[in-house]
Amino acid sequence: MSDALSYLGVPLSRPRVGFFELTSCEGCQLQILNNEATLLDFLNLVTIVNFREGMSERSDDYEIAFVEGSVSREDEIVRLREIREKARVLVALGSCACFGGVNRLKNRFGDLAWVKKEVYGDFAIETRDVQPLEDFVTVDLKIYGCPVKKEEVERIVTNLVVGKAVRLPEYPVCMECKANENICLFELGEPCLGPVTRAGCDAWCTGNRRGCWGCRGPAEVANIKELEKIMTRHGFSREVLIDRLECFGGFASCLDTLTGKKKKAGRNKA
Amino acid sequence: MKISCDVNVQHLTRVEGHGNIKISIKDGKVREASWEVVETPRFFEAMLVGKHWENAPYLCGRICGICSIGHTLASIRAVENAFGITPSAQTADLRLLLKHMETLQSHILHLYFLAAPDFLGTGSVLPLAKTHPEEVARALRLKLLANDACDLIGGRRLHPTRTVVGGFTMLPEKRQLAEIGKRLQECVPDLLAAAELFKTFAIPDFSRETEFVSLKGGESYPFIGGGLVSSDGVRKKEHQYRAMTNEYCQPGFTSKLSRLSRDAFAVGALARLNNNFALLHPTAREISAALGLSPVNHNPYLNNVAQLVECVHVVFDSLRIIEAMLDTPWQEPRQPVTACRGKGVGAVEVPRGILYHYYEFDAQGRVKKADCVIPTSQNHGNIQRDIAALARDYARKGKTDQDIELLAEMLVRAYDPCISCSVH
Numbered sequence: 134m135s136d137a138l139s140y141l142g143v144p145l146s147r148p149r150v151g152f153f154e155l156t157s158c159e160g161c162q163l164q165i166l167n168n169e170a171t172l173l174d175f176l177n178l179v180t181i182v183n184f185r186e187g188m189s190e191r192s193d194d195y196e197i198a199f200v201e202g203s204v205s206r207e208d209e210i211v212r213l214r215e216i217r218e219k220a221r222v223l224v225a226l227g228s229c230a231c232f233g234g235v236n237r238l239k240n241r242f243g244d245l246a247w248v249k250k251e252v253y254g255d256f257a258i259e260t261r262d263v264q265p266l267e268d269f270v271t272v273d274l275k276i277y278g279c280p281v282k283k284e285e286v287e288r289i290v291t292n293l294v295v296g297k298a299v300r301l302p303e304y305p306v307c308m309e310c311k312a313n314e315n316i317c318l319f320e321l322g323e324p325c326l327g328p329v330t331r332a333g334c335d336a337w338c339t340g341n342r343r344g345c346w347g348c349r350g351p352a353e354v355a356n357i358k359e360l361e362k363i364m365t366r367h368g369f370s371r372e373v374l375i376d377r378l379e380c381f382g383g384f385a386s387c388l389d390t391l392t393g394k395k396k397k398a399g400r401n402k403a
Numbered sequence: 404m405k406i407s408c409d410v411n412v413q414h415l416t417r418v419e420g421h422g423n424i425k426i427s428i429k430d431g432k433v434r435e436a437s438w439e440v441v442e443t444p445r446f447f448e449a450m451l452v453g454k455h456w457e458n459a460p461y462l463c464g465r466i467c468g469i470c471s472i473g474h475t476l477a478s479i480r481a482v483e484n485a486f487g488i489t490p491s492a493q494t495a496d497l498r499l500l501l502k503h504m505e506t507l508q509s510h511i512l513h514l515y516f517l518a519a520p521d522f523l524g525t526g527s528v529l530p531l532a533k534t535h536p537e538e539v540a541r542a543l544r545l546k547l548l549a550n551d552a553c554d555l556i557g558g559r560r561l562h563p564t565r566t567v568v569g570g571f572t573m574l575p576e577k578r579q580l581a582e583i584g585k586r587l588q589e590c591v592p593d594l595l596a597a598a599e600l601f602k603t604f605a606i607p608d609f610s611r612e613t614e615f616v617s618l619k620g621g622e623s624y625p626f627i628g629g630g631l632v633s634s635d636g637v638r639k640k641e642h643q644y645r646a647m648t649n650e651y652c653q654p655g656f657t658s659k660l661s662r663l664s665r666d667a668f669a670v671g672a673l674a675r676l677n678n679n680f681a682l683l684h685p686t687a688r689e690i691s692a693a694l695g696l697s698p699v700n701h702n703p704y705l706n707n708v709a710q711l712v713e714c715v716h717v718v719f720d721s722l723r724i725i726e727a728m729l730d731t732p733w734q735e736p737r738q739p740v741t742a743c744r745g746k747g748v749g750a751v752e753v754p755r756g757i758l759y760h761y762y763e764f765d766a767q768g769r770v771k772k773a774d775c776v777i778p779t780s781q782n783h784g785n786i787q788r789d790i791a792a793l794a795r796d797y798a799r800k801g802k803t804d805q806d807i808e809l810l811a812e813m814l815v816r817a818y819d820p821c822i823s824c825s826v827h
């Protein structure tokens with residue numbers, strides 16, 4: 134849009150950016166359009182060359198690829214690899230891309246034939262176990278969240294454009310929640326994964342009196358055993374804990390430890 | 404003039420999700436005219452099985468990034484119906500207000516970002532920021548207002564946090580609600596200007612006799628729950644939704660499809676308006692008439708106009724709700740929930756049409772069976788038949804490949820399809 138872009142007086146070229154989606158609700162991409170107040174400034178930072186949901190022009194010449202969604206069909210693996218080849222930087226946008234997201238819940242049955250039958254009856258339909266992007270390609274950067282937080286996306290994109298390192302918080306949501314002086318959900322009789330979940334959302338849910346379901350996956354130090362004790366102390370069943378831990382796929386390995394299941398090693402790694 | 408043409412649109416742009424259009428005309432004869440949906444399925448109805456009831460609205464909101472509020476509300480309604488819970492008047496009003504703001508947000512997004520570029524001859528809204536700065540600013544202002552209101556009431560504009568079975572986790576402050584009311588008041592001129600803009604658009608002249616399905620309003624234009632009606636005269640109760648949707652599968656199509664009295668039907672803004680015109684706010688009805696839309700209208704392109712008319716309606720109705728709310732002290736935000744064995748249906752008019760969630764619970768409140776029927780999946784069959792009719796029309800009239808391609812794309816966009824939602 135506007136012509137010259139500079140940072141600290143240094144002229145910058147606006148990187149060519151593409152948005153792509155695999156198995157997803159497209160909500161994370163929509164979060165970008167949901168930035169009404171800053172949308173035009175944001176668009177000024179980059180040159181969007183591929184954004185199927187918003188524009189008809191398409192180009193395969195891009196430097197940064199934002200990929201939303203998880204892999205759940207063979208053709209998506211092919212598309213993902215093509216995108217990886219073309220992009221200098223591949224960003225996993227949202228929890229579906231980072232962990233498999235809610236889509237991954239269908240894996241828990243370990244029985245794709247039943248899953249297909251439950252929804253489509255005898256109609257032939259193709260699907261595979263849901264996996265995150267990094268099982269197939271190198272992911273340069275992950276933006277967590279279901280949905281992603283638009284302010285965080287903007288900050289990350291700005292950093293990418295000006296070549297600054299992107300650092301995501303390592304501490305848990307609890308820190309942000311306490312800093313915001315929210316009432317603790319446990320005090321209100323609600324379960325919360327804030328103690329083990331990676332911050333960065335500014336305690337989005339707990340600020341609205343909704344327990345955290347761990348959409349951003351585990352914090353750097355996530356003591357699940359300790360959380361289990363807190364949950365038990367407040368009278369919540371293991372089922373409640375597992376429901377929340379398995380919701381977005383980020384705690385898959387912690388869950389395996391908790392339930393004593395062996396991790397399926399390197400399945401379908403590219 | 405006998406024409407020949409080939410249109411092959413892979414992954415149509417400016418719609419939510421993945422669909423393809425193929426049209427092949429040889430010497431004035433239509434060989435193929437199809438609408439294909441190739442989106443990857445996510446299997447939400449299977450995911451839910453065995454899950455405790457609390458998961459249902461939380462997970463099902465993730466069916467759709469555009470109408471997550473609608474999905475959450477339909478899911479909550481289904482759970483409440485299964486457990487025999489009646490929401491308080493305050494909860495019902497707040498939910499309707501939230502629903503209105505999602506409708507406004509979604510319609511404006513569609514009208515300006517997805518549909519308008521076709522009428523203004525561009526590929527996206529981006530060039531319009533330069534050529535039509537006022538219009539784009541107006542669209543952003545309306546969308547921001549609607550989204551801010553969703554944040555305030557639902558906790559978050561996308562995948563809401565405050566909406567739960569039994570009510571809300573917390574309530575907005577009256578002061579903030581009054582502020583939204585003020586902004587809604589001020590946005591009326593923006594909507595009138597939008598109507599003026601749409602008056603200048605050349606809406607393609609095409610129509611095909613269609614059965615329209617929607618909720619049937621009693622005293623008010625319908626949004627949450629109630630009876631089901633079709634313009635062919637079918638009437639069913641909310642819990643009989645399956646008799647209305649009749650889902651079936653089609654080879655090569657990953658979404659299910661629906662039919663009722665004919666081989667296809669339509670849902671959405673145009674269907675709601677056609678079936679409930681008299682219940683619209685008077686100003687909305689005036690604008691509808693000024694834009695050449697009166698019931699029953701069978702031109703699918705006019706769904707765009709119907710959306711604009713609904714924007715006007717929801718703004719005025721929201722003002723009414725807010726005014727009443729400001730005059731009443733807040734009651735408890737949330738009522739207790741006791742799970743029990745049961746079945747429940749929730750039917751909600753989301754921006755793209757009527758949405759149904761159905762759950763069956765065991766005595767502990769765990770999901771035994773789930774079923775979600777999405778508006779766009781109900782529209783797919785109608786889109787297919789419209790495209791075929793459009794191809795036949797223009798094969799006779801003679802149009803260039805480019806014209807037919809654009810008209811077909813605009814036709815699909817007019818339905819505002821949410822394809823990934825339809826293949827949940």
Ligand code: SF4
Pocket residue numbers: 157158159160161162201202226227228229230234235278279280281465468
């Ligand atoms: S992470 Fe959540 S919001 Fe983003 S695409 Fe996946 S389901 Fe949608």
Ligand code: SF4
Pocket residue numbers: 306307308310311315316317318319325326327328336339345
């Ligand atoms: S509500 Fe959750 S995030 Fe906040 S302090 Fe309590 S446990 Fe931590």
Ligand code: SF4
Pocket residue numbers: 278279306330331334335336337338339344345346347348349350
């Ligand atoms: S509070 Fe938890 S569930 Fe909510 S956005 Fe933050 S990390 Fe995600």
Ligand SMILES: [Fe+2]
Pocket residue numbers: 448774775776777827
């Ligand atoms: Fe379904």
